Amino acid sequence: MGIGALAGLLVTAPLVAILYLANQLAGLPFVPFDIFEWLVRILPGSLLTHGIDMMVAVLMFLHLNVSDSAKAAEEGSALALFLICGVVAGLAFYGILRRRTAGTAGYWPGVILGLIAGLPATAMSLGAGQSATAHSLVSGVWVLCACLAWGLFLNWIYNRLAAPAAQESSEPLAVEKIQRRRFLVRIGEASAAVTVAGAGLAAVLGTRMHRGAGAGPPGPAGFGAAPRAAESAAEGIEPAPGTRPEVTPLEQHYRIDIDLMPPVIDGASWTLPITGLVDRPAVLRVSDFYNNTFGEPVSRYITLACISNPIGGNLIGTTRWTGVSLQRILDQVGVKSNARFLKITARDGFHETVALDLVRSDPRIMLAYMWDGRPLEHKHGYPLRIYIPDLYGMKQPKWITRLELIENDEPGYWVARGWDKEARMKATSVIDTVAVHSLIEKDGRKLVPIGGIAHAGARGISKVEVKVDDGPWTDAQLRKPLSGTTWVIWRYDWPFQAGNHTFSVRCYDGSGQAQIEAVNPPHPSGATGVHSVRKSI
Ligand SMILES: Nc1nc2c(c(=O)[nH]1)N[C@H]1C(S)=C(S)[C@@H](COP(=O)(O)O)O[C@H]1N2
Ligand SMILES: [Mo]
Secondary structure: OHHHHHHHHHHHHHHHHHHHHOOOOOOOOOOOHHHHHHHHHHOOHHHHHHHHHHHHHHHHOOOHHHHHHHHHHHHHHHHHHHHHHHHHHHHHHHHHHHHHHHOOEHHHHHHHHHHHHHHHHHHHHOOOOOOOOOOHHHHHHHHHHHHHHHHHHHHHHHHHHHHHHHOOOOOOOOHHHHHHHHHHHHHHHHHHHHHHHHHHHHHHHHHHHHHHOOOOOOOOOOOOOOOOOOOOOOOOOOOOOOOOOOOOOOHHOOOOOOOOOOOOOOOOOOOEEEEEOEOOOEEEEEEHHHHHOOOOOEEEEHHHOOOOOOEEEEEEEEEEEEEHHHHHHHHOEOOOOOOOEEEEEOOOEEEEEEEHHHHHHOOOOEEEEOOOEOOOHHHHOOOOEEEEOOOOHHHOOOOOEEEEEOOOOOOOOOOOOOOOOOOOOOOOOEEEEEEEHHOOOEEOOEEEEEEEEEEEEEEEEEEEEEOOOOOOOEEEEEEEEEOOOOEEEEEEEEOOOEEEEEEEEEEEOOOOEEEOOOOOOOOOOOOEOOEEEEOOO
16 A cells, blocks of 8 residues: 555656646646645635635744745645645555456556546646646646656556566565565656756756746836826834835735736736726727826825735735726726626636725726836736725735626625625734844933834824833834825834833824724734734843
């Protein structure tokens, strides 16, 4: 039995490497990721939620940056799952063959195994998978052939191991055992060699091919620089040393989506049909946005946060968004009087529905095509995503491919999976730094700068308070935010006292509403609770 599992592993590992190499070189499907994505889409929401919570908790526990490691952890899970499937398949295959046949049964079992694994794998790759850029016929044939080869190899190893026992071997038993062991060692070596060489080659060639292409897609030739944001730049107090940057560098901005590999959309052939209950159905193109078909675009600093962000987590970031007010675009197509909702569909199957009443009441709701003055990066939604103030990211599709005006509400992707229907951002505040090494002297007193961010969606922040140990809540200073839709940087200069201390922070939104101090996990409505930091000074 153990042999079956081992053979499964030895045959599946090189398969992963070869699939990866073909993916990097020819854009053929990377089946382990495709299967994982397929699973993510069909699993019940509650299970996924626990999975996500657990992953975030483990990463935070390991002090890994959640925004960097979340995708890596998912990729690791996808690979592990695929290998486990290979091991189980090997186990089952050998178990069945041993029971059914004395000796070998030729290669039919391998072909059947290849088909049993290959047909669903092909379907998942072509259906849910986004790893491939090659033609789907080529992709399908490739996956099927790869799975057949995998089944045949397993079969071959079985035959080699089973054969001597069946043909009344002339060799003494001990010799036979040694021969089998030697054979397994050779297979192990070959498997390791192919795996390492394939993965290594893919890594080298893959990065070479993608370098130069840069992180982001090219904008249409000659698009102008994005206009500066209308709002004034932040000013006032200096952030305490160690406070996160007020504008998140793009490469540090978190990424969350249901995809292991983000959809890569070709801007030249992308179209955006606006259909349903409209007077004049339209089809927009990338050039409509860059050529200002809808008039001057708007730029605005915006803080985006994920509803899965734990208290003090990294799934939050601020950058300058450029886009067109959705009101303007809807005015162009003429919304029929019975239309009450806008359904937004994305390339990856993600979708969300927005009430038209909300769109009419808020001209800031925009279709955004640039971040930080450049076309959206592929992973952040190129060519188009929506911005809806005050709501968590789960309500705001990237990679938009269709807008449809409809009469009745439909739950969005995550709403249908048990998350909050409103998904209004919770007020939250975080201590980024207790800057013990940047003591300042004021009026003969030593002060420790403490600082961080406070955020309450588009409601703004009116007050931040800091508490040390069991002392009183004391007002922090607020820096003028970059806009009404970003976090606010706060600072509190604390009179130095040696010892072991607990620092806590809480905030109030623009209307004076205090943040919720009761501890709640991210699911289903966004985390609440006070962020605290312990430090011995
Ligand atoms: N098409 C699509 N859009 C999506 C998602 C997705 O999975 N698919 N995830 C949403 C979630 S949950 C968040 S938090 C934001 C994150 O945007 P970012 O990855 O650009 O930071 O994208 C939102 N838009
Ligand atoms: Mo999210």
